[in-house]
Amino acid sequence: DVKVTQSSRYLVKRTGEKVFLECVQDMDHENMFWYRQDPGLGLRLIYFSYDVKMKEKGDIPEGYSVSREKKERFSLILESASTNQTSMYLCASSFILGNNQPQHFGDGTRLSIL
Amino acid sequence: SQKIEQNSEALNIQEGKTATLTCNYTNYSPAYLQWYRQDPGRGPVFLLLIRENEKEKRKERLKVTFDTTLKQSLFHITASQPADSATYLCALGPGDMRFGAGTRLTVKP
Numbered sequence: 001d002v003k004v005t006q007s008s009r010y011l012v013k014r015t016g017e018k019v020f021l022e023c024v025q026d027m028d029h030e031n032m033f034w035y036r037q038d039p040g041l042g043l044r045l046i047y048f049s050y051d052v053k054m055k056e057k058g059d060i061p062e063g064y065s066v067s068r069e070k071k072e073r074f075s076l077i078l079e080s081a082s083t084n085q086t087s088m089y090l091c092a093s094s095f096i097l098g099n100n101q102p103q104h105f106g107d108g109t110r111l112s113i114l
Numbered sequence: 115s116q117k118i119e120q121n122s123e124a125l126n127i128q129e130g131k132t133a134t135l136t137c138n139y140t141n142y143s144p145a146y147l148q149w150y151r152q153d154p155g156r157g158p159v160f161l162l163l164i165r166e167n168e169k170e171k172r173k174e175r176l177k178v179t180f181d182t183t184l185k186q187s188l189f190h191i192t193a194s195q196p197a198d199s200a201t202y203l204c205a206l207g208p209g210d211m212r213f214g215a216g217t218r219l220t221v222k223p
Binding site: 004035040041042043045090092100102103104105106107108 | 145148165208214215
């Protein structure tokens with residue numbers, strides 16, 4: 001079974017802090033994704049990556065950056081956390097982009113910015 | 115702009131009935147559509163995929179239809195059970211998929 005592991009289930013940080021969210025997958029998937037999920041808005045794509053050191057902006061990249069130094073690991077970075085970044089963050093992975101492969105999700109990190 | 119709408123935020127039905135969830139989209143020509151289930155505190159889990167040239171897909175008690183003329187997909191759960199209670203999300207591809215906001219289904223015993 002595919003396993004996508006997010007480093008923390010719950011995280012509380014302060015405004016202005018630099019925040020790192022980590023995600024690891026064990027299925028050698030090429031693609032990895034970061035979403036945020038807010039009530040009534042659904043999942044919104046922040047960034048995705050289809051290869052090591054490659055990254056593409058999603059719909060809401062502002063205030064975020066990502067890093068993919070190894071195939072199995074995809075990190076989301078909040079450069080200077082703000083209260084409007086309080087949300088549930090979900091990481092996902094899949095095989096080849098655009099090849100109708102399902103995405104496999106982690107269980108999310110609930111991030112609160114105070 | 116591209117838009118994906120799922121019929122309602124919440125749907126309540128009685129055990130044993132058929133639940134029907136709707137996914138409508140605009141300004142989009144998806145090659146396929148996927149349905150996911152999400153339980154509270156968990157990530158979404160893939161259920162079914164249907165391609166644009168397929169009218170219907172079934173898996174056990176689940177049935178999905180895809181009408182590219184109406185720009186709509188229907189997701190049916192027959193003989194529903196309380197264990198089917200969850201939020202169901204539709205997603206459109208290819209490429210970086212776009213998700214609907216989901217419909218929270220509650221099946222009452």
